[in-house]
């Protein structure tokens with residue numbers, strides 16, 4: 001679904017991504033992991049066509065990433081920074097993003113999405129009056145309006161209460177089972193373990209691991225070691 005070949009991104013002398021290559025098949029929840037500053041958001045913003053790679057190629061389905069008109073309808077992007085109109089209501093935000101994505105959808109449809117995120121009772125409330133967690137949930141809801149085939153999610157559940165987080169994670173699993181492809185960044189171990197089929201680990205802009213937790217365990221194996229999943233991830237991420 002997503003093919004990334006030797007992608008680099010330079011900000012002046014800062015090399016944020018260094019020849020990163022990876023393949024993400026349809027229906028996968030791919031966990032993009034790494035310490036702060038590793039390059040995760042940079043890669044997601046490139047996939048979301050918000051910034052351009054300095055070099056390398058990316059194809060999504062059969063389209064080159066530069067074909068924005070083909071690519072953008074395929075993608076739902078949940079940025080790390082909340083992208084909402086603070087002085088508008090929940091409804092107005094949903095309508096705004098549906099128009100932005102050129103989705104011809106009814107208000108009932110938009111209301112239903114909000115209901116899924118337990119935001120329907122805030123339908124006429126200003127975003128400025130919502131809690132941080134509610135804003136996060138609305139940030140996710142707006143990315144789903146145009147029913148994208150690919151979801152790019154940059155730490156989407158930070159600050160969301162445990163129950164809502166679990167419900168969102170279950171919903172994402174359901175979306176993946178229906179064939180959506182999800183690229184997910186998080187620093188939350190339980191989310192990684194619950195959600196991700198495969199992992200890509202970035203360090204200083206380089207991809208240092210791509211594969212399943214079991215594959216990582218084999219790579220880390222030394223005689224007598226019986227690492228738990230949590231320990232495998234810890235070893236993958238430590239410097």
Ligand SMILES: Nc1ncnc2c1ncn2[C@@H]1O[C@H](COP(=O)(O)OP(=O)(O)OP(=O)(O)O)[C@@H](O)[C@H]1O
Nearest residue numbers: 011014015016034035036037038039040041042043
């Ligand atoms: N617009 C920019 N201009 C200059 N440098 C940038 C810019 N955006 C990101 N960087 C640099 O690129 C590197 C990777 O940043 P990025 O935000 O992608 O990391 P991250 O893995 O998402 O980190 P975090 O886990 O903290 O969100 C960092 O060194 C950062 O300072």
